[in-house]
Amino acid sequence: LPQSRDASGATGTPLTPVLTSYWDDDRSWTLDTYRRHHGYEALPLALGMEPDAVVGAVKDSGLRGRGGAGFSTGTKWSFIPQGDDKPHYLVVNADESEPGTCKDIPFMYATPHALIEGVIIAAYAIRARHAFIYLRGEAVPVLRRLHAAVAEAYGAGYLGADILGSGYDLDVVVHAGAGAYICGEETALLDSLEGRRGQPRLRPPFPAVAGLYASPTVVNNVESIANVPPIIRNGVEWYRSMGTEKSPGFALFSLSGHVTTPGQYEAPLGITLRELLEYAGGVRAGHRLKFWTPGGSSTPIFTDEHLDIPLDYESVGAAGSMLGTRALQIFDETTCVVRTVLRWSEFYAHESCGKCTPCREGTWWLVQILDRLEHGRGTEEDLAKLLDISDNILGRAFCALGDGATSPITSSIGYFRDEYLAHFEHGGCPFDPHRATLAA
């Protein structure tokens, strides 16, 4: 098993470097390096199987979507209608932009071929002959690496006509978006890819039935697709030997913020933040954990009470949050929770696409109220208003953006109500060293 303990000698759940195992190698992004690390060994195995058997293996592995929602990847593939006359498409969602989420971009930058091999196997499994990688527009260096890697793969006979003599043809197009958070929502992404303004579509129908150009389409996150070659090469049992029964396998955990060694930690699902912090050298010296996000800012925050919650879909859900993208943003006691939530809310208000009223109007109002609270001009009534507006967005917005915007607000008021109250009781942010001057 590719499991190793970190050199720091941390005890507990071992890290499981699979996708990250050669990120630090010289020229890790080239075909030569990828081949030295079992690269493209899964592809002939998959091409030697019936497409449905590949879908079956991924289903049996229990792989769950790594883009945030955790939907079963193999099940999603099996929704693609077979025997129809429409083309099938595979679209890789590489538009990573959830605040704190920073795993797909470094992964593609370090090892683009690991994604491309997964794309070929996934496209073969769903009988697609065209695949698209929709990349976040700002990630220009990643775009260049992906273009170069796709060209290398065509040159080596892994893409194009009659791949490895199997009779299977596949073309891959790398498309750069223009930097809109909403285009990470799968149906807005498809609109954008078709050349329209990116706004979410009504679901159902889900993309599996009517996606790109109204054809059956699988939209998968980068990390989900990258899990496929190791599963095919090492087998379902190997994969299931890591993680938990309902959340099997390994995943990238992105630690950022007030932590000694921020970065990507690849570990089995079910590891705890306490264990991950051991690998990451702990909260920065001299400070203690105040609050954190288990899966980016769209998931309800956690506090130091939650250090031992296993980071798998079920346990995080049972504790009142969501595993999401495993973007673990760490905040120590010097951080003002109101200011943090205000910054996130400004992001959501800016990124709301404006299609639905609850999200467009609601996120704007959330910012107005949080801004006056943070600057000491709020009232206790404002807290009730924040919760009321959140309640009117949650479940009523067109897509997950609106729901996500309410999570940090409702959860932070739940855990830190006194800190909100302290802002208007003391005429400003208690964490602002210039508060006295500002008030004067």
Ligand code: NAI
């Ligand atoms: P969802 O749970 O509605 O759907 C998840 C996936 O399963 C989709 O691909 C959907 O098409 C498919 N699916 C669900 N039910 C289906 C059915 N009955 N038939 C066919 N397919 C079905 O979640 P959604 O709205 O796609 O994503 C929300 C998540 O995205 C959040 O939990 C959040 O963590 C994450 N997110 C990630 C970001 C990032 O940068 N990676 C940014 C923002 C949010």
